[in-house]
Amino acid sequence: MKFRRVILGAVLLGLLAACTDSVDTPPPPPQFPKWQPKQPRPADRDAKAVDASLAALDFCELIDLAAYGRRKGGDTRPVTREPKVKYGRKMCTLFRDGYEALLYVQDVDPAHAALRNDGAVVDLGGVKAYQVESRREGAVSGCAITVPVSFQRAVQFELGLQSRSKDCGLLRDFATAGAAKLPRDLVYPPDAQDSARVGACANWVSTSKGETCDPAVEAQVPAGAEVILAAGAADPNVECAVFRDAVKKTFGPEFEPIATPGSCYFVEPRHRVQIEAGVTANGGAPGDWHADPNGTFKDHRQHSFSGNPGVTLRTKDESGLLMYVSPFGNLGSRGHVRLLISSEQERGVDEWPRSRALPAVDVAKAHAVMELVMATHFRVAR
Template sequence: MILGAVLIGLVAACTDSVDTPPPRPQFPKWHPQQPRPADRDEQAVGAALTALDFCELIDLAAYDRRKAGDTRPVTREPKVRDGRKTCTLLRDGYEALVYVQDMDPSHAWLRNDGAVVDLGGVKAYQVETRRDGGVSGCAITVPVSFQRAIGFELGPQSRSKDCGLLRDFATAGAAKLSRDLVYPPDGQDSGRVGACADWVSTSKGENCDPAVDAQVPTGAELVLAAGAADPNVECAVFREAVKKTFGPGFEPIATPGSCYFVEPQHRLQIEAGATANGGAPGQWLADPNKTYKDHHQTSFSGNPGVTFRSTDDREFSLYVSPLGSLDAVGHVRLTITPERERGIDDWDRSKAVTAVDVAKARAVMELAMATHFRTAR
């Protein structure tokens, strides 16, 4: 009976060791630590906009310079839409040429899509819309707080859709705004700190810090554990490889669970990680739900890995195991995503990952793995 009990205990122990995987490590959630800039007083900005005559921001002298001999009369028509002031420059009483409006705060994050322009010492964001091979519109936004802004836009009856035309109106209008209401060209007009302003995201910046230098430990397990606890370590794993391959214009930013490398033009964004929290690379190779395509098993500096694309060709990803097995939990990853160029709303432009960027992504992963994961496991 004693022997039977021992055998039963041994069988149970063996069963537990096979069926019950060891608990996954738990790491404290990382939160941004750098102080956030303060916004302007909301009531003061609201009062200034309430008192503002938006029609005065449409400069008739700017129209005279651009009317090209058209002698038809123009008028400025003020309105209030959804509680916000707007004014339209009308020709012959019905042709809408230029709009000026108090932008709804919900559109504040859209300024991240605009190219930063200087309107005679006033910071603004410009977006040119392109369709069917031509320019079909232009909009310029002048921020007056983190959430509020004054928008200038060409109307549908404007003969030209050139942003140069709208820049004349916006520059003249911005000059009529008080200096304490606008921002200088390098002014802090959002809650995003440093390179976080170049992150393609709708975030207000509360979950992003510019990455700081961090020590990458020796040994795969230690690197993955450190990366799971601090995205600055994940950035450090890739910092030199991205700089050498994609160029110094890409700056690292730390967000909860990921490092991103961003650049001001928004043409490409790179997401990187080295973490014990993530799944095994083999999960992406198996891809039971067929979420991705073009799966390939490969290796980087002797470490097994997989590559794949999104079904719309807008992302290319590489997942590598520094632990010697695609089934081992934890990974080193890199994902590249082409984005709409800042300041250009191009409906015709393909967003597919290029072969050149794929080759660069492979080179980054190879260099990162060779630098930080050469040691014996």
């Protein structure tokens, strides 16, 4: 009898332990193979050939004195062009009266390749270039125009500190005349591929060279919340497909989808606003974001989107809005539908101080997108 009680006790303890494990130990999160870009990357120009062409170039010849003559007005003081090698790269400065630096032309290093992502695309008489106008305290304080000669190298024209005019129109005259003197095999036509970024990836606000980005391709959105979130976790093209129509209808066709590992982005050429969208079984539950244990965000609110519970948060500088929604009717359930929208620095404008607050109209549009997405793909009877 005593033996049977011992056996029975052991069985009960085992059952209790099994129950405890099933309650206290959550099931492992789903695992999906990491998506990688599939489209071929464009090839850059031969670096040695570009180096040789730039080494043979007289940078002072790129400063056109006829252009200066058209712009000098009544100033009769003499000007000189002075060449220099700085940090191993050629440059030339246009001086007036021997000390007033009016214009710089220089071979800029690979670190400046990112300027193409910040600059507005301009056409210098059939030559592709990027223009950035600097503004300080509401006034124009400078201008720079970058002419790419490879994916990593460029010739830059910039107004000097002593130039009385900071007008980009003035610099455009010099840059157009200078670009016309560059070898044709160095410059790019206005619509040419001058970076490793493919298609709409050129409009992605990111320091990436484009190796982790593909323009999104059409994908089928399956039926059922669990299946959609699993498909989105495995392929960002599915995430883009879930949001594509809603973003196009609400924000406009200029926002194009791109696929990156783990996220879909909708990007536009002017860089004023960028949207990240996702539907994934990976990542935390919406309630985790609402809890925000580190106090990273502000304005934590709960909302309902087509009957689905969700949360919204804002970045402390008010430049970004984050939205996380549960398609399972529970903010604590793992997996989410998300929309992150942020205001960005407009392409071609370097402004300080800059208002970073996301406009109220874009906040309203973001809510409309999420409402439409949830109504289209996740309105189910519970």
